[in-house]
Amino acid sequence: MNKINSEDQLIQIVPFKIYSQNNNVELMKKSGLAVTGIGFLFLLISLTGISSSQPIMFFFLSFGLIAAGSIFYFIMLTKEAPAGIKNNRIFFEAFTSRKTAAWLLGIILTGFYVVLYWYPELMQNWINLVNPLSYWLRGKAADHWFLYGSFYTTAVVVMAIRMIVKYRHNRYQIVRSISVSIFQLGFSFIIPGILVRLNKPEFYFNYFWPLKFQYLFPGEIRYLTSNGEALGYFMVFWGIAMFVIATPILTYFFGKRWYCSWVCGCGGLAETAGDPFRQNSDKSLKAWKLERWLIHSVLIFVVVTTGLLWINSATGGKALGTVSQAFAEWYGFLIGALFSGIIGVGFYPIFGSRVWCRFGCPMAATLGMFQKYFSRFRITTNGGQCISCGNCSTYCEMGIDVKWYAQRGQNIIRSSCVGCGICSAVCPRGVLKLENLPMAGRYNKVD
Amino acid sequence: MHLVIIGNGITGVTAARYVRKHSEMQVTIISSESKYFFSRTALMYVYMGHMKWENIKPYEDWFWEKNKIELMFANVTSIDTDSKSIRIDDNSTVKYDKLVIATGSQTNKFGWRGQDLKGVQGLYSKQDLEMLEENTRHIHAAVIVGGGLIGIELGEMLHSRGIHVTFLVREKLYWNSILPDQEAAMVSRHIIEYNMNLILGVELKEILPDEKGRVRAVKTSKGEEIKCQFVGLTPGVHPNIDLVKNTKIETVRGVLVNEYLETNIPDVYSAGDCAEIISTEGSKNKPALSTDKSAGKVEQLWYTGKMQGEILARNILGEKIKYSRGIWYNSAKFLDIEYQTYGFVANSPRDREESFYWEHTSGKICLRLVYSSSDRAILGVNVFGMRLRHRLFESWIKEKRTVEYVLENLHMANFDPEFYKKYEHEILEKYNKENPGRNLILRKKNLIGIF
Numbered sequence: 001m002n003k004i005n006s007e008d009q010l011i012q013i014v015p016f017k018i019y020s021q022n023n024n025v026e027l028m029k030k031s032g033l034a035v036t037g038i039g040f041l042f043l044l045i046s047l048t049g050i051s052s053s054q055p056i057m058f059f060f061l062s063f064g065l066i067a068a069g070s071i072f073y074f075i076m077l078t079k080e081a082p083a084g085i086k087n088n089r090i091f092f093e094a095f096t097s098r099k100t101a102a103w104l105l106g107i108i109l110t111g112f113y114v115v116l117y118w119y120p121e122l123m124q125n126w127i128n129l130v131n132p133l134s135y136w137l138r139g140k141a142a143d144h145w146f147l148y149g150s151f152y153t154t155a156v157v158v159m160a161i162r163m164i165v166k167y168r169h170n171r172y173q174i175v176r177s178i179s180v181s182i183f184q185l186g187f188s189f190i191i192p193g194i195l196v197r198l199n200k201p202e203f204y205f206n207y208f209w210p211l212k213f214q215y216l217f218p219g220e221i222r223y224l225t226s227n228g229e230a231l232g233y234f235m236v237f238w239g240i241a242m243f244v245i246a247t248p249i250l251t252y253f254f255g256k257r258w259y260c261s262w263v264c265g266c267g268g269l270a271e272t273a274g275d276p277f278r279q280n281s282d283k284s285l286k287a288w289k290l291e292r293w294l295i296h297s298v299l300i301f302v303v304v305t306t307g308l309l310w311i312n313s314a315t316g317g318k319a320l321g322t323v324s325q326a327f328a329e330w331y332g333f334l335i336g337a338l339f340s341g342i343i344g345v346g347f348y349p350i351f352g353s354r355v356w357c358r359f360g361c362p363m364a365a366t367l368g369m370f371q372k373y374f375s376r377f378r379i380t381t382n383g384g385q386c387i388s389c390g391n392c393s394t395y396c397e398m399g400i401d402v403k404w405y406a407q408r409g410q411n412i413i414r415s416s417c418v419g420c421g422i423c424s425a426v427c428p429r430g431v432l433k434l435e436n437l438p439m440a441g442r443y444n445k446v447d
Numbered sequence: 448m449h450l451v452i453i454g455n456g457i458t459g460v461t462a463a464r465y466v467r468k469h470s471e472m473q474v475t476i477i478s479s480e481s482k483y484f485f486s487r488t489a490l491m492y493v494y495m496g497h498m499k500w501e502n503i504k505p506y507e508d509w510f511w512e513k514n515k516i517e518l519m520f521a522n523v524t525s526i527d528t529d530s531k532s533i534r535i536d537d538n539s540t541v542k543y544d545k546l547v548i549a550t551g552s553q554t555n556k557f558g559w560r561g562q563d564l565k566g567v568q569g570l571y572s573k574q575d576l577e578m579l580e581e582n583t584r585h586i587h588a589a590v591i592v593g594g595g596l597i598g599i600e601l602g603e604m605l606h607s608r609g610i611h612v613t614f615l616v617r618e619k620l621y622w623n624s625i626l627p628d629q630e631a632a633m634v635s636r637h638i639i640e641y642n643m644n645l646i647l648g649v650e651l652k653e654i655l656p657d658e659k660g661r662v663r664a665v666k667t668s669k670g671e672e673i674k675c676q677f678v679g680l681t682p683g684v685h686p687n688i689d690l691v692k693n694t695k696i697e698t699v700r701g702v703l704v705n706e707y708l709e710t711n712i713p714d715v716y717s718a719g720d721c722a723e724i725i726s727t728e729g730s731k732n733k734p735a736l737s738t739d740k741s742a743g744k745v746e747q748l749w750y751t752g753k754m755q756g757e758i759l760a761r762n763i764l765g766e767k768i769k770y771s772r773g774i775w776y777n778s779a780k781f782l783d784i785e786y787q788t789y790g791f792v793a794n795s796p797r798d799r800e801e802s803f804y805w806e807h808t809s810g811k812i813c814l815r816l817v818y819s820s821s822d823r824a825i826l827g828v829n830v831f832g833m834r835l836r837h838r839l840f841e842s843w844i845k846e847k848r849t850v851e852y853v854l855e856n857l858h859m860a861n862f863d864p865e866f867y868k869k870y871e872h873e874i875l876e877k878y879n880k881e882n883p884g885r886n887l888i889l890r891k892k893n894l895i896g897i898f
Contacts, residue, residue, distance in 0.1 A: 013620070013632050015640035016810065021609075082640055084783025088607040089496040169783070171866035284507060382862055383837025385778050385787070387749050388457070388505040389489035394498050407505060424864050428780040430787060430834035433862050 019081050028076045035069030049125045056132050063129075063150070067158050074165040083169035085426050087395070095349065096276050102349035110346030117337050120144035137193035149189055152269060156184040159272035166275075172421045172434075176261060180268035188265045201228045203235045206263050208242045210302045211363035213336075215239040217306060217328065218313035248370055254436055255377025256367035257419025264363075266340065266356060270397065271420060274345075274353025278397035278422065281352030287399055291359050291416065298335055299365040305331045335360065354397040358416055368415030376436040377419065379412035381405065385429045392423035392432060406431050408446045449473045450763065451533065451541060453523050453690070454549035457749055458719030460484045461756025462547055462763070463516050470764055474515070475541065477533075479522035481573050483508060488749055490576045491600045495607040526694045528712045545763055548691060548702050548710075548717040549756070552684035552747055561654025566662040567678040570601050579604075586610060586676035590665045592651045593682035594621045596779050599634070601679045602643055603782055613644035613673055615651055615665070627794050629804055630829055633813060634781045641782055646671075654678055684747055686721040699723055701745050706769040708759045716763065718755035720747045724770065748777060774841050775827075784811055789840040790827030792817050800826065803850060803881070805874045807832070814874060818850040825853050833870065834862035854878055855890045 043062035045051075051058030094101035115122050120143075127142050130150045134142035160177040167173035187206040196202050201224050209216035216239065224232040250258040260267045281287075308324035344356025357364050371377060379402070386409070392402035398416045402423045405412045412432075424432040450466055452459040455478035463474050476484075489503035511518050522536040532540045554569025556562050566582050568575060583589070589605050591598050594616030602612045618624055620631035621638060638645050650668040657663035664674045686701035697703045697711045701723030704710055708718045723743035746755070751772055758770040778787045792815060796802050799820045806813040812832030818825050824847035828840060839860045843853055853860075858871045875887045 013635040013639065013645075015636040018640055018642050020642040082637075082783055087492075087495070087497040091499050092496040170864060171868070172864045175866050382834065383841065384750060384753070384776070385837055387488040388486040389492060390486060390498055390502045390505065391489075391492065394502045403505060421864060428785070429778045430785050430862060433834070434865060 017082075019079075022079070025076055025079045029073055029080075032069050032071075032073030032076055035065050036073065037069070039063070039065030039067075039069055043126075046129050047123075047125050051125065052128055055128055059129050059132065063154055067154060070158055071161050074162045077165055078168065085428075086166070087391075087426065090276075090279060096279070098280060098350055102277075106347055106349045109348065110342055113337075113342045113346050116144055116148055117341065123147060134193075137190065137197070139197040149192075152265070153184050153189045155273040156265075156268050157181045157272075159275065163272055163275055167425060170421075170425050173425060176421065177272065179262045180264075180271055183263050184265050184268045200231055201235065203228075204265075205238060206265065208239055208247070208363065209306070210243075210299065210366065211264070211266075211361060212239075213302050213306065213331065213362075216243075217309050219309070247367065248374070251367055251370040251377075252375050255375050255417070255419050255434075256364065256371045256415075257377070257417075257434075259367060260357065260364060260418035261420045266344070266361065267418060269345065270348075270353040270357060274348050274397070277348045277353050279352070279394050280350060281354060281358070281397050281399035283393050283396070283399050283401050285401075288401075291399070294359045295361065295365045295368075298339075298360050299362040301331060301335065302362045352397055352399070354399075354418070357418065358398050364416070364418075371417070372413060372415040374439075376439055376442075377413075378435060378437070378442055379405075379417065379423065380433050380435050380437075381409050381411065382429075382431045382433070384409060385431045387429055389428060391426040391428065395422050395426045397422070402432070409444075410446050411442060411444050413442060448544045449475065449542060450545045450547070451543035452476045452547040452549060453533070454478060454547075454551055454719070454721075455480070455484050455518070456487060456549060456551050456719060456752065458551075458752040458756040458759070459547060459549035461753050462549070462718065462760040464514070465757050465760035466763060467514050467516055469760075473517075475517040475519060477519040477521055477523055477535065477541070479520070479536075482518050482520035483511070485573065487571075490570070490573070491604050494576060494579065494604045523690055526690065526696070528695050528715060531714070544714065546715045547759060547763075548688075548696070548715070548721060549719045550687045550690060550721045552720040553687045554680055555683045555685055556680060557682065559651055559653055561656060561662065562680065564654055564656050564662045564678075565660055566676055567654055567680065569680045569684075570597055571684060582677055583608060583610060588675045589613070589677040589679060590615060590673055590675040591679040591681060592665075593680065594618060594623075595625075595681060595683060596622070597684075598679070598681035599638070599779075599781050601681055602638070605677070605679070606641060606643065610677070611642075611644070613646060613675065614638065615649050615667060616645065616647050617650050619648050621645065621647075623794060625794055627792070627802070627804075627815065627829070629806060630786075630813060630815065630831060631794075633806070633810060633831060634784065636810060637782055637784055646673075684720065686723065686745060688721055699743060701743070703743060706771070707762045707767065708755060708770055709762065716759055718759040718770075719752040720745070722755065746772065750776065774844050776837060776841070781831075784832050785834065786829070786831050787835055787837075788827065788829050789835070789837060790817070790825065790844045792827040792829045803854075803878055805870075805877050807870060807873075812870065814870075816850050816853060822847065823849040823851065825850055828853075836860045836862045851885065851887055855887050858889055859892070 039062050042058060042065065046058050046062055091097045095105065123144060127144055127147045130147050131142045133150065134140065134146050160181040163177040164174050183206050188204050192202045192204055204212065214220040221236050224235050228235055261271055305327050308320060308327055312320040312324040339360045340356045347355055386406040388403055388407045390403055392406060396402050397420060398418060400414050400417060402412055419434055421434055424434060450472050452463055455476045459476055463476050466472055467474055483504050484506065486503045486505055489498065492498045493500055493503060523533050524536055525534045532542045534540050552571060554571050561567065568578055568582060570579060583605065588611045590613045591602055592615045594614055598614065602614060605612050620628060621635040623631040635645055652666040652668050654662050655664045655666060662675065662678050664672050665678060666672050688698050688702055691698055691702055695712055696715055701721050702710060702717035704717050704722050704724055706724060706726065708716050708722065710717055723745050725743050754772055755770055758768055761768050774789065775791050776789045780786065800817055801820050802815055802817045804815045814833065815829040816825060817827045825843055854875055857874065858869065871889055875889065879885050879887055
């Protein structure tokens, strides 16, 4: 094509590949989407019970086609343009810019949670769909929580592939997406399933108190130790050790990201299925104020609940009677169901993907305190290179106004930062870097 | 004391914020472009749908009132330095005690036939962006004239809307007036990779209209006619000084200022893109500015605008401090390839300069170190597709570290995200091969300090 003859050398400017408008790619993309759509159609008609005689076939026609179609679609995206940040049209597309379609999706997701929590019998035909999988993995029939786990894990793994494709030039994002998939699939789906098969307590090794608040409730500990024998004792020990020992140490070395954007299942969903909505988080100062009030209130709530339960348990139920149990039930309803599920995930398309993690999660609150006061983690800024463009703030799922710091050349140390690394990825001037460095000089106040 | 700043770009706003932080002076910023400060460099992202208008405002709207900086969304029509007042478009006047002219730039237009047709425009202001939205609706082919930083951004913008882009570039490679051949070739290749049409070594002859007065094609200096429905003019910018031309404030290319950013009129200052800075080396007091009109320098970068804004504010507050931009730096992004430069790298080695160049086999990552032939002191670096620490490189340049020192410590300057592939070994290997007798090895990182 073009050859340039400079004084002493021939410089060739023919690229390895030219990404032209390619009808084949368009067609492939569309067929991927069509297959996904057919999968959803099968999922929908399965609700009628038509699938009950052929659950395995319908499982593959729904779950299988949705996964296969979307993965095919994501892979086709690599043929469209070179690797790089491609956030084109995000604020034009209805789904990602809070237009009607986003609201509709929000209502559907919210409705799904309402049915899941209070009317699971309406989903019996879907539960039947995953029944064979449940027998195969756990040796017993599926319930609505197993169905939820199947949906959840599929969403994380499929959308992690989307992340890997989208950020294929960015190794941090690739490694992180693989990590959240493994923790979701292994620690939150397969291992609990195997435990059930072995007649052991269903235990999630990647969740700890205070996020999984029950794990330090006296009733749960009694249950684990009496039903799980040695393994049960290990589970109790694991839960306590992860909270008391691992949490501060790992957070000291790596920041809260070791958990929130690498291990946690809630974070895992947010980082994968929630990624298309990350830009919808509220960046205002008001939202930050609300965040600090809410998240610490929830932390106090869970500490008080746990404390009450233990006082009650120690006094053999004499001290508080049924009050502490009622308290725990209210916590489970308000925080566990309403906040983390319905608002947290249901409103992804409206408030962004980290509403629960930012405003509600007591684990995030604890990790955040360590991160702020006792951690080597910070996001550093590269000299005077910031152009205040706002990409970092826009794509921060936690609603941190990253550029506020970057344009002043100040390190970003915020208790809410989950270290997803997207600010650094979208920065067009290479200004931001997630770093673990000695604590001295971490707060480089400027002005 | 009333400080009036004309222009709410990065220079004016930086000055206003600095003054506010350090004094109780009344501060007013006037702009006819937008009420609130926005990041000019981010306009492209609004067009591409990466961000909304609100996202490119560096401060929330309440910020200005809280910090007692008054914003006026108005057009200044004239300046009267005798009565120390300015007139705005509703015919009211505003009195000032100190005045700052920070009116920025305008797109260059070189008198081409057809340059004012419908569908022909530059890209600089918010209004340009709005016009672009209009001009590019339902079109499928565009020509961009000028191979620079705004050009590549405009190309990326149009490409994101599915518009086929053709670049007309005067140099033999993209941005070759600034970049050495290899880097310019890398950028050129990347443009072609995106299936954009890159026509090198040509100039625009004229822009041809259709019967409705809209652009239908361009004619190049080689006589070729290229059909298009839009022409983007991006052959650089020049100071926007129309407002100042009929006043007593002296101008040549820009508003003339000394290194204290003072104009020839007391209490009137200028900085940023619109200012032309004259060296006052050797003279103690305010010089007669018009003595040397050829030596002025105009700097049109976000970074220099920011630095000048701060120096300007300090002078207004009575500090008497000279502007010196320090060690040069700049950065940009060519489609997917990031670019940073520290120190000075000319497009071909100057006298008593040598350069070392490494390029990755992907053809998308490269590093160039320019150093002095005599003492091998590092003078500048160009880096593409890799991130380097600004402050560290700046200190190496200041301390005149040798190219060998820089190479052996290059990994210390790496600013890429975690888990990224490291290229330092490969780079050193190439250097060692090209310089027989040298056997550079990476200096180990100091392991103390992990805790």
